[in-house]
Amino acid sequence: MLPRLTRASAPLTQEVDVLDEHGQPQRVAIPAERDLTLYVDKRELVTLMTLGAHPEWLVLGYLRNQRLVRSVDEVESVTVDWEVSSAAVKTRAGIDRIEERTARRIVTTGCGQGSVFGALMDEVTALRLPPAVLGQQALYGILEAIRHQESTYKSAGSVHGCALFRGSEMLLFVEDVGRHNAIDTIAGWMWMQGLVSQDAAPDEPLVFYTTGRLTSEMVIKSAQMGVAIVVSRSGMTQMGHEVAQQLGLCTVGRALNRRFLCYTGADRLRWQPQPG
Template sequence: MTNISDGFSELDYNSLEPLSNSELKPTLNVKATDEFGNIRDVNIAEERPITIILDNQEIATLMTLGLFPELLSLGYLRNQGLIDNAKNIVSVDVDWKQETVTVEKKHSDKDTTDLHHANTLSALPSHENIISRDTIYGLLKNISNLNNVYRSAGGVHGCAICSQTTVLFFAEDIGRHNAADIISGYMFLNNIVGINKYLYCTGRLTSEIVIKAARMQLPILISRSGITHLGLDIAKDLNITLIARAKGTHFLIYHGSEFVSFEGSDK
């Protein structure tokens, strides 16, 4: 199980020279006055801009904690449909002084990447990825121990890629979109197939999060928060199971109940 303190330990960067591995501390200690007038030392979340540059072209500027800049940039580019194969990435270099991350990739005559137009999405293929009620319970219990930045400072969201009750990788960042992109970057570099795994998010399941899950080929989305109407409509179109309001031993299935098994212990 991987948490944010050792999140890079399982990655294989042999194909990327160089990869800067430039994570920063995610919190800052400040003074605050409590309800009794006492001055206290407390942590708050850092918020740093970083501009993603792909082949000398500025793509986007994101606000981030700074924990996983390489994974964030690669995952963002992947989820935008701008890169699709880790073997084609030459280097990923983070420069915090310039607030940039520069990604270089190989080119060929067949390279038709359009920086202004993401690839068209299609529904996920048929799968047999059934998740049980007890698996959901176990997963929620395991994830509750991983949100280190949130417990310390609040103000962040988290996402995890999971296999049964095992959390393969967990990431926190300023927004749920960033956290999902970091998961995508982790999967991208490690060649992880998504169709037999799940994506957990602390934030609401909007259309953008559902689309990111589809990009990662993850057929089951779980959130402790709610969903939106457009998120539900897109999940139906893309064959993605939506499970939300998931806390403790409670959850609601908004789409794809045929992929949830209710057998097992009744907790």
Template sequence: MGRRWGVVLTPENQEMEVGDMGDDVLEKKSVLLLQNGVLTESHVKLVREVPLTIYLDGQELVTLLCTGQYPEDLAVGFLRSEGILDNWAEVSSLRVDEKAGVVWVELREKRKLRQELLHKRTLGAGCGRASLYYQPLDGIQIKNVGPGPRLSPERIVDLMHKASVMGALYKEARTTHAAGLATPDQVVVFREDIGRHNAVDMIVGYAMRNNISLGDKILLTTGRASSEIVLKAARVGIPVVASRSAATALGVALAQSVGITLLGSVRGGKLTVYCHPERIVF
């Protein structure tokens, strides 16, 4: 796969795990650069954008546009955060054909999901997402998240800063979003992709496949805190969502309804608490 643009910290090995550079993630392109009125030839690094099609029980479910990294985690995370899977034990097999850009997921108990999902499919506003399988108002049907951690604004800002400096792919190409899964002490998993939804789904998929509890974690994202991101967090029980960007009105309403502490504009020593401030120790 070349370079795996992500970081994982585990209790057994607290050092960042980052692979070697590969040509399958970044491409070099010759361009003309106009700067201070002078036109010169230059080179830029471009992030690849490839389709990844997920098949569930032999039937085509969705095609995502992504970098192609971590296809197993992306597929499983998508299924989980869209409410199709509840836990990893439901999966009987998972196969990936990276050249073809296909992931096959087989469930132990087959489900008649296709027509139900297609009737509910809506076009999302996010990057790298071909389609989404929920209606925004579905958030009111989700159980409230658990109590979660309590942490200071300074810790939140520090965690976001730590996640920001992990963004190696963004530093190279400036075209990616990132997501991090954190405890109050450290960022434990970090992912980058062209789509903010994809980055979150990779986090969810990794946690699900590795039996990582999410009820005591913080979701960090560089993208806006929209209803889609809040719903993903709610479905997996993440109690705190923090974004470097701002939130949407529906994102705040959904977070309020399911008990999520939603934070925005976390940067430069500042943040905005949109709802459920009881987890923030001022």
């Protein structure tokens, strides 16, 4: 049974007065940023900084990617109230050993200060990815779709975008102040849709795209979602590279127009280079 969710979306931008390089006044849009304190069964867990586009999916995805909740059926409801900046999660049977499992926290390099609980880092080696192969032309299709995507970044800047694709077909595009929030929101949406990467055809795999760099946190979260191919407009960190190699995850970075670098998992790409 799926959880009950509120629909407490909030405005993504706010207009402010600025002066340009000539000292002339202008009115421009900037991204909104809100604090959202997450309570699980009345226990305060964490405060997330977010745009607030899909806060309920964000909360579900956060619990999923922290491995605090193993199945969406374990959650009875998610209630977001922007008047008090809180998200209240009610589970059906509680979370076993929640104090112990959330005691050790690692602050990551995510924009807006991402964090993961220490035990999660210890479980990386147990992750197993499904078979997945992405054609080079499909990769170019992903980059073209992103190029044409309307976004808060284009109008206001200062946010990260993430998207989920099936092959070159975009399923969902999400923006937030931190890329870790955007990927958690996608994870929550996948849960609500019952979307499982193992069900996808190997030659039309689920592919995760992000505008941000590929850190260890992003690689681990992608793997936990069962997504074996990750594409970024930016580069990659050393720890992200090590974890991706360990998991056999394909990472593609510096991807813009028809240029890219494959850092790991080249066997998951079906190379179709065009003549120079």
